[in-house]
Ligand code: ADP
């Protein structure tokens with residue numbers, strides 16, 4: 001019989017040299033040595049809510065950590081340590097192998113050590129918390145100013161389109177469906193870009209609930225409005241081939257699970273941020289401007305296009 005201690009030992013205890021970890025997995029609490037102010041984020045993924053119940057375990061392992069690394073990126077922090085609270089309906093070796101592979105592949109890539117957690121039996125749910133070194137000058141949702149340019153990394157709407165595909169009758173889809181699905185399965189946290197934005201970005205947020213909803217948080221907390229240039233929204237080739245521009249834009253504005261960064265900065269900083277993004281291996285698009293008020297408005301060819309609001313809410 002595999003008990004919880006065997007699960008911890010077999011799947012989650014890894015020898016890893018990390019000078020910042022005094023005590024790792026195996027005691028009542030982990031002890032770490034931060035080098036200054038720390039940033040802390042936590043996120044829970046619940047089966048049936050955040051991923052389909054039969055979803056592949058490697059992706060669940062990846063996403064559970066990725067969403068936290070994305071939060072670190074949004075505050076320009078350097079992720080260092082993670083904890084994992086895992087609730088499992090049963091012990092399934094193959095599932096645990098794949099889950100741990102997805103989690104550790106990402107953890108290793110970003111030099112993050114798993115330092116503790118909790119293991120219980122129950123409906124499948126995964127909670128990861130990440131701690132990291134805070135930025136020198138943390139970009140905050142409240143620091144946007146009228147006149148700031150609004151940027152977004154990567155492309156938007158891919159995951160939402162993939163989820164629609166996964167939830168519907170298949171076969172009628174053609175084109176690069178697998179690429180879209182992998183955008184949902186393996187979101188790439190923009191950690192290097194986030195670090196490069198330390199001292200450049202005024203406001204920042206990671207796009208998890210859809211651009212309108214998340215940019216809305218920046219606007220609300222900064223006391224600003226926003227003017228969006230709809231033609232500048234970054235739409236992937238795969239999304240653009242599959243849908244009309246209008247439909248692709250709707251995914252980009254309202255879909256969730258993008259895990260891209262949306263941030264604002266002085267209009268003179270555009271080139272600096274494009275160079276930083278190129279170094280970080282990700283594209284960025286200038287999609288509009290913060291305004292003194294008036295909510296989020298969309299424009300095409302200088303004409304206002306009414307935007308229906310949205311974004312995912314749990315309650
Ligand atoms: P306690 O009962 O004192 O909370 P546990 O028996 O739950 O301790 O856990 C034993 C050790 O294993 C602790 O160091 C804990 O942080 C670690 N741990 C438990 N579950 C996990 C997990 N899923 N991943 C990583 N570490 C874990």
Ligand code: MG
Pocket residue numbers: 117118119
């Ligand atoms: Mg415990």
